[in-house]
Amino acid sequence: MIKLENPNGYIEITNNYFANLVGKAAQSCFGVTGMVNSSPYRSLKSAIKNKVSGENNDQGVIVKSDNGNLVIELHISVSYGVNISAIVESIVNKVRYTVEEATDLKVSKVNVFIDALN
Secondary structure, eight states: OEEEEETTEEEEEOHHHHHHHHHHHHHTSTTEEEEOOOOTTOOHHHHHHHHHHOOOTTTTEEEEEETTEEEEEEEEEEOTTSOHHHHHHHHHHHHHHHHHHHHOOEEEEEEEEEEEEO
């Protein structure tokens, strides 16, 4: 959870909100086939829930706050045969723009890890 203080009080933004926001932004980029769970210890309940609902936007997204700036880590799968550097550049720009517009928080880094090819 990201907690910020402003003159009117505190603002708290949940990790689930960031995970969904970032996951949808990343999956909208050309060549991205899905998000990959970054934790090898994913629970069975979580796996079943994602299979039944068809949503996996929050998998593979880690958001941390570093001195008021956000550091976002993504674990994705991409289509075989696409230009990986172009996909990564597109994802970084799209995620940074989406998060900064939605939350008015500065994104200092977007780290993209390609964990699978489909």
